[in-house]
């Protein structure tokens with residue numbers, strides 16, 4: 281499937297050079313774009329297709345109401361995006377917009393992300409959009425500049441990898457656990473140089489939101505793009521969304537999408553098979569997402585120097601039961617796990633219970649629209665009554681570029697995607713988990729099997 | 735971008751695997767809207783811990799870094815290669831790199847050199863045992879050259895030269911200092927032709 285999409289986007293191919301590919305949608309955010317706009321301006325280059333470009337503010341935005349960023353530099357960065365979009369005629373969903381949100385949440389939500397498209401963004405989690413059968417990958421600022429100027433990108437062809445997940449997911453085991461289980465097995469560099477196609481009955485049975493979570497985490501296994509072939513779930517998800525094809529174009533588009541699925545006899549450069557029935561809720565214990573284990577197990581013995589460093593940083597002793605790890609903070613949010621389904625399942629765990637007195641817990645919806653929908657279902661009240669903070673949409677404590685950060689030594693159960701040293705705040709310690717696991721940890725005050733709560 | 739042909743400089747070792755871009759340049763320094771000024775914040779948290787290897791006097795002014803596998807994994811921030819460049823590095827040698835880091839580095843003038851793990855191990859040992867040792871990265875010949883070890887000398891050998899492979903397109907860009915945007919803009923006709931064939935249901939943002 282990746283190969284089909286690739287071929288249909290080749291603008292020019294010359295031997296000894298990476299192919300020049302056409303970009304259908306270029307998403308832009310405030311952190312990785314200012315230098316690209318600046319350098320285009322200095323070289324007097326125009327933006328080729330502002331109408332295929334969309335900007336949002338997510339990384340720096342405050343989530344506590346009000347419009348003041350954490351500091352003057354963040355303020356200046358957001359002002360730069362506003363000014364660049366105004367000057368170049370690029371649509372911007374800035375702070376206060378009803379459509380603002382994390383770039384990887386709003387693309388699918390608005391129906392801008394569609395099967396067969398080639399999508400890029402100056403952000404590694406662009407892999408998320410592959411859940412709808414798009415070929416989508418993160419790029420750097422120089423490439424952002426290149427796409428703005430040419431609407432094209434030069435890329436070397438990746439290899440193909442199949443991840444087949446078969447069997448029914450046990451109750452309380454989520455898409456996040458598939459992702460963590462896979463990365464724990466293949467390592468953080470296991471997907472390097474590959475595009476992953478997720479297939480098998482478990483993937484087919486996932487909702488679109490679950491597929492978005494799996495594809496989102498693809499980059500944590502080292503692969504730049506992950507995708508799921510479009511099917512009935514995809515079409516049902518897209519139908520009626522603001523930017524989805526409408527009327528007569530709908531049928532034509534759906535026919536086209538159907539033809540994208542990988543041919544039965546396709547060969548992959550690598551294949552991994554996962555038995556969903558054997559999965560448990562996963563928790564990361566270390567400082568990269570590959571260092572993850574099932575909730576019922578213990579902090580493992582270090583096998584490498586990297587493991588030893590991680591244990592020191594996380595202040596954990598090998599052999600400690602994962603469930604015995606006490607936590608100080610809980611973060612439910614990020615482009616991995618801050619869509620409606622995530623908030624609903626977390627709310628189910630939280631309903632009628634109270635956050636542990638030591639724990640400070642927050643929910644940050646992935647977009648302004650998710651926030652509105654959750655409020656209309658009364659989920660905000662469930663979280664608030666339990667003692668959670670209910671915030672405005674943004675990246676927030678996934679990376680802590682705004683005021684939401686961990687203090688040194690604080691330990692957090694987080695539904696985000698990266699547990700790197702200092703990711704959520706200098707000296708902070710992150711345990712990656714699914715939304716129900718984060719919710720259960722908030723109640724218990726330590727890591728715990730969420731299945732005891734539902 | 736400045737052309738890169740041959741570079742002789744001090745080799746600095748960073749003996750760690752899976753160094754992610756959050757470590758290379760933490761998020762609190764991503765708020766600048768310029769491309770420069772990141773050098774002082776390179777490996778900020780590790781440096782702050784004290785006695786960080788790259789802060790030892792012998793490695794000051796180093797222009798070549800040798801490190802472990804999967805260097806530059808994680809976030810797509812080009813601020814990572816920018817901060818390495820800003821701190822004086824022109825080349826990084828590792829058994830493997832994060833895919834986006836490789837592509838970012840190649841586009842901003844930091845040469846990523848992939849060499850097998852036994853070779854990078856040898857380089858890390860060399861730079862650790864002989865702090866301040868200089869090696870040469872030669873992109874014209876696709877080789878790195880190291881000074882001979884005492885045992886090489888005993889056997890009557892001279893300096894040791896090891897070949898490396900690199901994507902030919904990026905090699906040309908480095909050697910000539912090409913501007914990739916300018917190259918692609920020459921394909922304007924092909925881009926226009928492609929555009930005319932795109933399906934009409936594809937979304938536009940305004």
Ligand code: SF4
Nearest residue numbers: 405614615675678679
């Ligand atoms: S939520 Fe986190 S991972 Fe996602 S785009 Fe924002 S900072 Fe990146």
